[in-house]
Amino acid sequence: MSDKNTVLERLSKRDAQRLEKLQKAHKAREEVDASDENEEYFSGAFKIKSEYIEDMLSQIPTMDSKVLPSHFDNIKREVNELQKYVITSSFFLKEFNMRKYLGIVQNLQTKCYELEDRYVPRKKFGFTKKKLLKSNTEKQSSFDENDTAGKADSNKWDEKLFGFDSLENKVLSLDSDDLFQRDVTLRNLKNCTIALKGVMGTLHMTNLDNCIILCGPVTSSVFVEKCTNSKIVTACQQLRMHTSSKCDIYLHVTSKGIVEDCSEIRTAPYNLYYEDLDKHFNMSSLDRNINNWDRLDDFNWLAPDIPSPNWSVLDTAKRVNNWDEWWSKSPLPCNG
Template identity: 80%
Template sequence: MSIAIRTAFWVVTFGGLGLALFKVVKPDDELLKKFDESSKHTDTRKFSHDTIAILKQATDQSSELKRLSKRDAQRLEKIQKAHKAREEVNVSNENEDYFAGAFKIKSESIEDLLSQVPTLEINILPSHFDNIKREVNELQKYVVTSSFFLKEFNMRKYLGIVQNLQTKCYELEDRYAPRKKFGFTRKKLPKSHCEKQNSLDENDGAGKTDSNKWDEKLFGFDNKENVLLMLENNELYQRDVTLHNLKNCTIGLKGVMGTLHLTNLDNCIILSGPVTSSVFVEKCTHCKIVTACQQLRMHTSHKCDIYLHVTSKGIVEDCTEIRTAPYNLYYQDLEKHFNMSSLDKNVNNWNSLDDFNWLAPDVPSPNWSILDATQRISNWNDWWFRVPS
């Protein structure tokens, strides 16, 4: 057999063997070394060595391509995520920019309404102030409903502006158009008790519905005795709530209210979340009232304990034996409701009331005092479910 034929034979034989070995195991340098030692023909050994090396290189290139493809896919995915994140940031910025512009227009409109107050006639002012309050409440709702894209710092800033508008509105109303029901006039009272009561009723009822009558348009509770009453935030949010003609009742108000009116309550416990604007208390006796608000107005009430958070000074008139303590109510969503109400938790004038029946600035009013710490209720958890005896 000629050398050429033998060479071809060995090339085919060892080439096939090398391919088979490559399929079973990936050859490395140690395997090639052993394979070289087992070969008796130099040319054949070299050819087989080159063949397996080429196959190995091809496999390595395939692995490298796969590795590069995987890396490119990961890089592409990272780029896509970054692009999506930038889009979300841009959308958020666009929302904030739009909100800032709309808020500015609305707040400037309210400022314009407030600036008109000194120029208007007295008979127009009540409806004008009602319109301003509606606009302010709508502006506050606009801020709260935009909280999902507003940064916390910006949200607090906008709520602060709303609160300033509310304060300015109530200050102007007290100055130019005080409500007759809570006007706190300083008229001398007649000597007769009957005449005194008639005088108060006439003064309180002037221009308004009789406080002893329930108007169907009101929202709240009327004419209840010896019961537990409860309302949640989905029912209360920014509404004007009225509690009227209640006796021996516990009323839980877990939410944010626009205003709160308490009229003709006897021996009741009122556990109230934050009130955006004012709490009005009239003709209440032997009550425990726990509330947070911007303003407190208390009229013809006696022997009531008020656990209070008020950001402006509270006002009392024709009241006796009123005792105050700091607001200490707790329920699950209270912190959230405080943020929604825009009340400043760092400002509380619970121990600074103005008594319109006491004009001596250097002598404390005898009609209200600070409740001694040893007599305060420190935890209201059990009181939500307790009917006063």
């Protein structure tokens, strides 16, 4: 026990030293007038901040599992702050170098998510969420916290969620200022159109029926679970789709998407457009030249030489080519 306390004390001391170093970097940043900023100063401050995050990541294998959730939250907060630092410095950074710094941030974010999946596997999707916007009738609905007994854990009300829950026949939207690097949740929606014009950290969609989701870039992962008869237009680094059916996905994904326990999934290339889309893609650091929209991995289909019957490429004649008229109307109720 004493050995364990010694290790924890040493780690705590190291963390305090790193925190002090980072605080000095933050203080130095605040003392520099924006007009005097230059890339040399930025590079030094960025190095300090990114190394601090790397140190936090390196501690994970040695930490007690009880403190890991809060530790991951702290890492994500630092990564988000670092990304904001890069973007707010864009007025003097060359575009090539800005992409380079955003790429480093993306790698730190990805490493964080991968380690969280490994060391905190029981946490639902493994991402911090913020406050969810309640519907006006949520307290009287079947999804009320007091009425969730007997329902799946994923339907429990969580005050930390951010997004939309338990709505029907609505047109819903969130803009860039609301969305920036947030973890967004869409849950228990029917016959709704959801417009998300901005850069998100992650996007979770659970129990959507006959919905249209039009969204800007997601810097990390999009999770789809228990969704049916819906059209989803999204750009992300990673797609994970579970227990869903009869959905069309207009997709930009830089790694291979994953489907599991799904059927009748159809894919097409991402073709959304809105005024700030190019700007948002640059902010997300997603590579627009890499798109694996037609290369999904089906975890229920292991035959390498035979295509999975659970998903296919959407025929060009059946694709929506222009989403302009879809932003402002909810889809008709599904007869099924």
